[in-house]
Amino acid sequence: MPKVLISDKMDPRAAQIFRERGLEVDEITGKTPQELRAIIGTYDGLAIRSSTKVTPDLLEAATNLKVVGRAGIGVDNVDIPAASAKGVVVMNTPFGNSITTAEHAIALMFALARQLPEADASTQAGKWEKNRFMGVELTSKVLGLIGAGNIGSIVADRARGLKMRVIAFDPFLTPERAVEIGVEKVSLDDLLSRADFITLHTPLTDQTRNILSRENLAKTKKGVRIINCARGGLIDEAALKELLDSGHVAGAALDVFQTEPATDSPLFGTPGFISTPHLGASTTEAQVNVAIQVAEQMADYLTTGGVTNALNMxxxxxxxxxxxxxxxxxxxxxxxxxxxxxxxxxxxxxxxxxxxxxxxxxxxxxxxxxxxxxxxxxxxxxxxxxxxxxxxxxxxxxxxxxxxxxxxxxxxxxxxxxxxxxxxxxxxxxxxxxxxxxxxxGIKVEADLAGPMLYVVNEDRPGFIGRLGTLLGEANVNIGTFHLGRRQAGGEAIVLLSVDEPVTPDLLARVKALPDVRTAMGLNF
CATH class of the missing domain: 3.30.1330.90 (D-3-phosphoglycerate dehydrogenase; domain 3)
Incomplete structure (x- = not known):
């Protein structure tokens, strides 16, 4: 009989489902890493939330472990490459808390529009500052979605019910899908200049990191209000504080921060700022949903070999x-x-x-x-x-x-x-x-795709490869492999190099400054 350990607090339905499916289950929470390592060796499955850290050290002791199930979306607490190397499947439940997160974003939007936290604190302090808290209506305001996937589309649906006009920036949003969910597809610059409220619903990747940078925040409409219930690191928090202080940004509400737990953010105490401690998925319904889903997925895998929402299989x-x-x-x-x-x-x-x-x-x-x-x-x-x-x-x-x-x-x-x-x-x-x-x-080029790489498109001119190699040598960048291709002599050419370290913005800028370079990018595999 497969045996499962639930090591983080989870809705009781999870253990019930495991037992109903014929699995043995133990609920042992609050253990230190050393204590968990001492007992993990007898278990086939490990069900977790965010507290348990699945490290190489833990996996080394987990001699029978076949699957790790994360009740929730984020798997920052799981070393997926180490799990893959050990042959352990890692699953999550990416859609169990979508409605809850969307509703939290809407709640924060209302709180910003009517200054609810400040008004509450003032009133409970014995003041009656009715004229101080002049809010704004959501009706007819423009809501800008950065990210129109599962959660973003739910927010759009709720916002349209509030009679807001919804615009969205999402590279994957097709015109047909935009019509279906009732939004106008726009560029990022267009969204920044038009939106009265901006809410983010995109994961944190190399492409989205700091998407609301100092430069982009400066492009926003004066009086904009910003909500982030997605991931910390999407917003330049220092620049956001400056724009709140200046009045350019009328309000901001963050449920997530670049560093968490956020105990000393410079945004704390800033007028117009609202914060919550990563509550996007924190409702009774969401906790039940993710617990049920992770138990069902893990039970399927351990009893029949079925795989659902696996991140590495x-x-x-x-x-x-x-x-x-x-x-x-x-x-x-x-x-x-x-x-x-x-x-x-x-x-x-x-x-x-x-x-x-x-x-x-x-x-x-x-x-x-x-x-x-x-x-x-x-x-x-x-x-x-x-x-x-x-x-x-x-x-x-x-x-x-x-x-x-x-x-x-x-x-x-x-x-x-x-x-x-x-x-x-x-x-x-x-x-x-x-x-x-x-x-x-369209260019013939034979190359292995592995690790960090430098991709360069250039004019095929004598001496270019030498100049590029010299630049990389001066930058102390070690080349692993070097691949070339071109359309024709003297035409467009491609260089693909594997390097030992990720390509930095400074290195890219120097490569782009070389004569005959059309474009350069860092790639990762």
Whole structure:
């Protein structure tokens, strides 16, 4: 009988579901890391919330562990690479608290509009400052959503019920999906200049980090009010305080902070500022939902092998897994590459297979492409929920098989459609095992996609490679591999280098300043 440990406080329904499904379960909470390490070795499953830290040290002691289930979205407390190396599946419940988080954002918007916390404190202090607290109506105001996925679309629905006009910035939001959820799709600059209220509903990634930077905050409409119930790190908190002090920003409400627990934020005490201690998912209903979901998912895996919302494992049968595993690794890398390099709104994703790849089940391969592609913008995507997220955003996803024989015995091509046209990348397997890039935006180039990389598009001129190598040497950047490709002599050329450390903004600026460079980017795989 599989045995599960619930190590964080969780709704009792979770333990009940485990028992109903024939699993043995212990609820032992509040243990120190050392105490948990001493008992973890007998358990097949570990159900957690945010308190338990699943570290390499804990995993080393978890000799029987097969699955970790996080009741909630964030898995910052789980070392996923270490779990993968140990063969432990990591699951979360990304949709169990969507309504709760959306409602908290709406609550904070009301609180800002009517200055409720300040008015409450003043009144309970024995004052009656009716004229001091002149609020604003939400009706007819423009609400700007940064992120229009699951939670953002719920906020849009509630806001439209309040007769607000809703505009949204989201690279994955198609015109059709925008019509469906009743919002106007706009650029980020347009949103900043028009919105009376701005609310953020995007994960924290390299692309969204500091999205409300000092520069972008300065572009906002005077008197704007800002709400963040998504992730800390999306807003420059120091710049936000300055704009609150100056009156340019009329109010701000944060449920999340760059550093948590937030005990000494410079925003505390600033007039017009409201804060809550990461309460977005803190309702009775949400806690019940995530507890039920994580128990059901873990029980499925431990009793039948079914996989749902796994962050490090695709949905596969035992027969398909060995053959598809290298293809999914290739597909995820291709999806990640095109996701990092493609610019503008993406409206479609096509996955083409030829040669040996055309004979396989394309669903897991397509899911791997979407996971790699969407993971650039979302920290909760996986191979299981990627197709759902793609449909939610209105992406047109196609699978195409070719019977033709090409230059490679097996080939997978990923093509994305944008308003500027289509862009594609293609890869193969070396020895039926190792993923290899063979084409990038129409340019033949053979490269391994691994670790941090530097991507440069340049004019094919004599001496460029030498200048680039000299610059990297002077910057103390060690080159792992060096790959070149070009359309024709003297035309557009591509350089792909693997480097030992992530590419810094300063290094990118220096590379872009080189003669003949069209663009340069840092990539991560």
């Amino acid at each position: 695709p949905s596969l049968s035992a027969e398909e897994a060995p053959k598809l595993k290298p293809y999914m690794a290739l597909a995820e890398k291709l999806g990640s590459l095109v996701g990092q390099l493609a610019h503008g709104a993406i409206t479609s994703v096509a996955v083409e297979a030829e040669g040996a790849a055309a004979e396989l089940n394309l669903k897991p391969i397509t899911s791997a492409v979407l996971a790699g592609f969407l993971r650039v913008h979302s920290d909760t995507v996986n191979m299981v929920n990627a197709p759902f997220l793609a449909r939610e955003r209105g992406l047109d996803v196609r699978e195409i098989r070719h019977e033709r024989e090409g230059d490679y015995h097996t080939l997978v091509r990923v093509t994305v459609g944008t308003r500027d046209g289509e862009r594609s990348v293609a890869g193969t397997l070396v020895g039926n095992e190792a993923p290899r890039l063979v084409e990038l935006f």
